[in-house]
Amino acid sequence: MRIAIPTDYPGGLEAKISNHFGECDVFTVVEIDPKQTDFKNTKFILIENRNHLNCGALLLRLRKAGTNMIIVKKIGSNALEIIELEKIPIYAADGTVLQVLDKFRSNQLDQISKANICLGKEHEPPSSNS
Structure with missing residues (x-):
């Protein structure tokens, strides 16, 4: 099983999950056997275009890497719709990454909910006009 997790730079097992799927620095794609406790290998996919309007292209790159599950902190509604159409499980x-994979192994991950959907504004810096 290959799990894609949007992470902060530089990615890897100790990287924190990015605040937003489409604006992450790196996707950490981890190949694991859910029945074993070790990782077969860790593959990192660098995201060059951080424009979250291009979620279809991000998903295509993840599909080419063999991803069959995605774990996010937050995601936009358009990206979520594309992922759901592709029937990729998303949590x-x-x-x-390591903490999240431990939760995965113990069946403690929650399926995506409305609380995890971004409306876009919360990622913009606060206005200097007070």
Whole structure:
């Protein structure tokens, strides 16, 4: 099983999950056997275009990497719709990649909910006009 997790730079097992699927620095794609406790290998996919309007292209890159599950902290409604159409299981979690994978192994991940959907504004810097 290959799990894609949007993470902060530089990615990897100790990286924190990015605040938003489409604006992450790196997707950490981890190949695991859910029945074993070790990782077969860890593959990192660098995301060059951080434009979250291009979620279809991000998903295509993840599909080419063999991803069959995605874990996010937050995601936009358009990206979520594309992922659901592709029938890729998607779960919500926070923490480091290693912490999230431990939750996965113990069946403690929650399926994505409305609380994990971004409306866009919360990722913009606050206005300097007070």
